[in-house]
Amino acid sequence: MTSHRSIVTAFVLAAAFSGAASLSAYAQEAAANPTPQQWSFSGPFGLYDPQQLQRGFKIYREVCSTCHSLKLLSFRNLADPGGPHFTEAQAAAIAATFQVTDGPNDQGQMFQRPGKISDYFPSPFANDQAARAALGGGLPPDMSTLAKAREYNEGFAGFLIDPFTMYQEQGPDYIHAIINGYTNPPAGFALPPATYYNKYFPGGAIKMPPPLHDGQVKYTDGTPETLDQYGRDVAAFLMWASEPKLDERKQLGFQVMIFLIVFTGLLYFTKKRVWHDVHHPADPQQPRTAA
Numbered sequence: 001m002t003s004h005r006s007i008v009t010a011f012v013l014a015a016a017f018s019g020a021a022s023l024s025a026y027a028q029e030a031a032a033n034p035t036p037q038q039w040s041f042s043g044p045f046g047l048y049d050p051q052q053l054q055r056g057f058k059i060y061r062e063v064c065s066t067c068h069s070l071k072l073l074s075f076r077n078l079a080d081p082g083g084p085h086f087t088e089a090q091a092a093a094i095a096a097t098f099q100v101t102d103g104p105n106d107q108g109q110m111f112q113r114p115g116k117i118s119d120y121f122p123s124p125f126a127n128d129q130a131a132r133a134a135l136g137g138g139l140p141p142d143m144s145t146l147a148k149a150r151e152y153n154e155g156f157a158g159f160l161i162d163p164f165t166m167y168q169e170q171g172p173d174y175i176h177a178i179i180n181g182y183t184n185p186p187a188g189f190a191l192p193p194a195t196y197y198n199k200y201f202p203g204g205a206i207k208m209p210p211p212l213h214d215g216q217v218k219y220t221d222g223t224p225e226t227l228d229q230y231g232r233d234v235a236a237f238l239m240w241a242s243e244p245k246l247d248e249r250k251q252l253g254f255q256v257m258i259f260l261i262v263f264t265g266l267l268y269f270t271k272k273r274v275w276h277d278v279h280h281p282a283d284p285q286q287p288r289t290a291a
């Protein structure tokens with residue numbers, strides 16, 4: 001019995017120690033936490049800013065789309081309500097500037113043709129292997145859900161507070177941070193070949209060369225052409241790509257809340273009416289039920 005117990009105790013202790021060890025290893029590797037940004041779409045009533053989505057799309061199209069695919073988005077989506085508010089004609093014109101693979105034709109060959117509004121965004125590489133071969137081993141993740149798929153550990157307090165603040169913008173914060181996070185590596189950091197130091201990327205060494213610099217993408221609406229602004233705009237666009245129905249969802253949620261408040265009032269008065277005779281018998285001296 002005793003030997004049994006001591007074996008079990010030894011196991012529990014070993015498990016606890018290894019858990020603690022891997023936790024501290026994680027803490028060492030963990031990257032800096034992104035600074036939360038101001039997002040037009042945060043909070044229960046926040047909606048996308050179509051101008052910002054258009055600027056973010058311009059950045060994706062001119063810069064990120066050379067490496068990152070956006071497979072789940074179709075050109076038609078650019079004209080959907082709650083999005084960047086392009087017209088159908090504009091979305092079709094944008095589609096026509098992309099080359100998509102179609103076919104096979106009558107000779108059994110696949111061929112390239114200009115995109116149509118019903119097409120999905122074509123991927124820059126034929127497959128993952130081709131991407132790795134072209135980019136020194138790095139694989140750029142597809143961006144369709146990137147903004148919803150990335151979050152970071154903000155410690156115990158954050159996880160307690162989040163349900164109340166409804167903060168859901170960790171993904172865009174992270175994308176903005178990565179764009180702005182290239183610095184010199186700290187002293188003693190051994191940067192592997194063909195990588196760049198980014199203080200917000202887990203592990204620090206990222207295989208993506210700094211994709212943007214001040215003034216690289218031209219804005220026509222007078223918005224500052226800075227790295228900081230680019231990071232926010234492209235992150236907002238990628239958030240929309242990941243969650244295109246956010247505006248609709250929040251508006252519907254608001255309508256449901258209004259309905260529930262009105263409905264609660266109606267139920268209250270109905271209840272008063274139905275129970276009126278019980279609570280206020282017309283004549284308290286008279287027995288209410290016939291003998």
Ligand code: HEC
Nearest residue numbers: 063064066067135138139140141175178206207208211234
């Ligand atoms: C030259 C090709 C290239 C371009 C251009 C490029 N990226 Fe990347 N990106 C990569 C590669 C490769 C990785 C994978 C890095 C790794 O795994 O170390 C990556 C990773 C990322 C990540 C981290 C993803 C993760 O898994 O957490 C983000 C965020 C990102 N890119 C955003 C962008 C944005 C935004 C743009 C456009 C402004 C852009 N990238 C343009 C090649 C590129």
